[in-house]
Amino acid sequence: MRTPDRKPVIALVDDDSIFRLIASRTIQGANITERILQFTNGGEALEYLEGNSGQLDLLPDVLFLDINMPYVDGWMFLDDFEKIKSKLGKPISIFMVSSSLDPEDVNRAKQHKLVNDYVVKPVSKETFAKLVGMAA
């Protein structure tokens, strides 16, 4: 659990570099954190989480996860995250972020027990602030 005076660590997992740039600037604009981690696919993110398990300062509090990525996509990330989450020492709130309006994706995400919510791109400042506030 993070202390109330500390701002949360936020992770962006997305292969789209332009989206990552837009998202991080939006989050910075919302003034909700100073620390944003960026990963280009699920595999990279998992590697980081496993490598830093127990190091509560380095692990993210909130993770924005894209669905459609090369190599390890959003769904595969969730499968693997399930296996390691107990070792991390810290709960991580996961939001799925995608441009897809496909009900198959939306429902699957909303029903997934590891996913807090599903957000459609583009994501506004207000939405980021609200979601991070929810996770706090």
Place this chain on the structure above:
Amino acid sequence: MPAKKQPKKKQSSGSNPKSKRKPAVLKKSAAKQSLLHELELRDILFSSLAQATRELLLNPDWSTAMGNGLRLLGEATKVDRVYLFENNPAKKGEELTTSQRFEWNSGTALPQINNPDLQNLPYFLVKESYELLRLNRPFVQIVSKMDRDSSFKKILEDEDIKSVLLFPIFVSDHFWGFIGFDECKYEREWSDIEFSVLSSYSATISGAINRKQIEKKIETALQQALESEQRFRTLQQASFGGIGLHDKGVIIDCNQGLSDLTGYSYEELIGFNGLQLIPPEHRKFVMDKIVSGYDQPYDIECLRKDGTRFALEVHGKSIPYMGKMIRVTEFRDVTERKEAEEKIREQNTRLLDIANDLKRKNDQLEEFAQIVSHNLRAPIGNILSLISFYEETDKGEEREEYFGLLKASSHAVNNTFHELVEVLKIRQNINIERQTLSFEATLDKIKKMFAAKINESQAVIKSEFQVISINYPNIYLESIFLNLLSNSLKYRKKNVTPLIIFKTYQEEGDIILELSDNGLGIDLDKYGHQVFKLNKTFHLHAEARGIGLFITKNQVEAMGGEIKVFSKTNEGVTFVINFNKNAHS
């Protein structure tokens, strides 16, 4: 009333002409004369008996034979009446009665053949005779000496009978009736010779009746057999199919239906080995059924005399026949049923094809929805965000940065859009021109395009084209080879000489192209669902763009084919393209 006049002098035919009218009662004193007379009489009697017996044996007409026989004996013995009574069949507990069947009359006595009293005459009215006759013993009686209260005596007296002799007739140990002699002229004592001749004749009659009964039985049995045969024939002919009796295949009998079905005549079929009605390749199957006594219907092909074939349903059953087991087999032409079944199967296949086709189309639509969702919406969302960033800032430096990103995003949209259009074109353009293409020539062309990379990687590329050519759109085949080869070269293992093998062969009439390499492979458990999707890559590789296999899949499927992938991580990959998989519908 019967006249008491002397019997007329009458020669029996064939009897001794010297025989003369004699006094009725022989005087014991005239012994010599009596002896002569007796010899004469014996002559006549024997000759008559012989004739009467011959009649019964040879004359096919029983009535005539009996009539003649009775007359011959009557004339020879010079009695007034000779007759035959037959007992009526009686059930247990019923009174036994007897009826007169034949009578010969000398003319002296009144004929009694039409006397209704002598039909169904109860034996209790003539019980003196019955008591002896039923024990197979003769009844000899001088009427005047009978008990005065006897009903029998009264019957005899009413007919002026003075002396009576009855011989029982037994047939097969059964009291059948009797033969009788009446003397109306005097109270006659019967000589031994007369006695034995009459006794002999009654035995002859008994034999004749017995024979007649047996003949009758045989005739009835024959008739029944004939009727049964007729019934069987009628049933057989009335049957809609063929029926045959056979002993381990050899036909014993059959109906017209089997002839109609097979084109062989009845005569040809009898003694014919029925297995020859079955095509050689099915004979063992059928023989096994016969030998095992299988009794359920089954379908088989039948061979007609003219060599044509048709669908047959066979239903055999083993039955006992003259001490051994034979088979009754029913043959039914099930061509119509088979055709109907075939039709249903065809329609089923077509429905399945349609369902598969719809599923493919649906999958494609979903795929498009996915592409639109992810590959088009994402960069457009970026563009919208970048525009608002651009508007919100005054700094020229930042604006320049956003402008550059806007350009990149538009290019991404444009690229995706072009790829989508290309795939749509492939899917729409199923009537694209095909031509005969050599696999070897196509591979050579693609190898030249990749010459630099092949050289750099030292890749070994082998080909085993059992099928040398295919009728296919040129640009598609080139594109397929290009994407597969590019894929294998890209995902090769470091420090291992790449080995890439192309093969073609036939499988159930379909042309198959197979590519296998010794590269990195793909973890299909993880990525199996993504292999042929747009912009999917499974390796963190600089050149991975994820477009090639997506295009390849679309080209193959648009031409009615199918592509599959087999792989394990670090064990290389095998792509199998069946060019004709869905082209049959």
